[in-house]
Amino acid sequence: MPRKNWIPFLKRLQGLRGIKYWCMGGGKIASELGKKLGIEPNYVNGRRITDAPTLSLVTMVYGGLINKNMVAALQAKGCNSIGLTGADGGILPAEKRRVTDIDYGYVGDVKSENIRGELVMKFLQSGLTPVFAPLTYDGNGGILNTNADTIAQEIAKAMASHLPVQLIYCFEKRGVLIDAADDTSVINSITREDFKELKEKEIITGGMIPKLENAFEAISEGVESVIIGHADDLAELISGNTGTCIR
């Protein structure tokens, strides 16, 4: 690969100092780098597989490139952060997904009850803000690839027995929309009853349904609120002035 093709990609990564670039998402960065390395995404029956080369790729990109640059960017903003994968302190133990009709490869399923919440508390009490890469630990020397939304949710649930928890999901929309084509049609707040109604009226459809089901599951396990919105609005999402709030 000629060097000139590699540099623009890295320049974008250098753009990290303005965190908004990271709306791109780690998966896309890993895919782009994988392409340059000749690691094509591996699909079986339409499902993405984490084979050995992909595991090394995501360990580099999620655990190294993105995580450590995020930590450095946060440090510069006065947030004393620490970058972690599930292997660090054995903090996120996971089980390699069992082979059924599909072998997902090096994919880990993490459950809140196994997460080392007391270690997260120690970091917080030391003034450190953990930044988790979406990588878990198989208990036997192996790293596993795990969905980032799931990790966030399971950590939130694990921490709910230690302190009040607000879980914020950032994506490319301003929140849950009444009209997917209209970015201003954000639904401010959704209760369980609202959700049932919105599903029946087919206002909430597709991938948003499992997202919200997971949010309500987190609430039922002690998380105070789940907020969904745009990464650019993070400060306002935290203060509850924008995005969609699920209670």
Add this chain to the structure above:
Amino acid sequence: MPRKNWIPFLKRLQGLRGIKYWCMGGGKIASELGKKLGIEPNYVNGRRITDAPTLSLVTMVYGGLINKNMVAALQAKGCNSIGLTGADGGILPAEKRRVTDIDYGYVGDVKSENIRGELVMKFLQSGLTPVFAPLTYDGNGGILNTNADTIAQEIAKAMASHLPVQLIYCFEKRGVLIDAADDTSVINSITREDFKELKEKEIITGGMIPKLENAFEAISEGVESVIIGHADDLAELISGNTGTCIR
């Protein structure tokens, strides 16, 4: 790059579970991966330069691929380790090397007095064994590439005011050799007087001279002993039964 060329490289990385493979050294792994990405080592006046693509490369390889796999391998051996770069907790602050006749690029110089030894102590007191990647933090959102031997030495010096420190350097030889061609000619122990004599007799030459000068500097700043030997012999190096001991 065809996939088949990439896989053997990663297979070797998968070999991590037997830690001895890591005698290969992180620099060589980064160079090998860099070649596959079209990042050629950049030299100015014979000195290796860390340009922006190389910085991203080493952040991925040192901070992600190697560090996190080492942590996972240590966890499996019952060592509750945590992988850190200098940005994590701002633990290894460094100064970007000033441009004189050469611009080394994103290279950081670290000094023991700036290292956050009290944070290292907190990790140790929590039962965590820090594993440092050779990456430091510029205090302004940027990661810097730093020589691993130097980091080890500066951390050892920083920790000497907190607890007794033994610094062990592993390389591809069994220790400092009287005859470079004879692996059994290990010098068991070197004092300052011995060192002076061995230099005069040209038994110790080349790159070993700065290594040993650094070792004596560490001793003079409170490190109890510096041991140099082969990674395969780590347990015996720790117990002092092999390698070269500098006091």
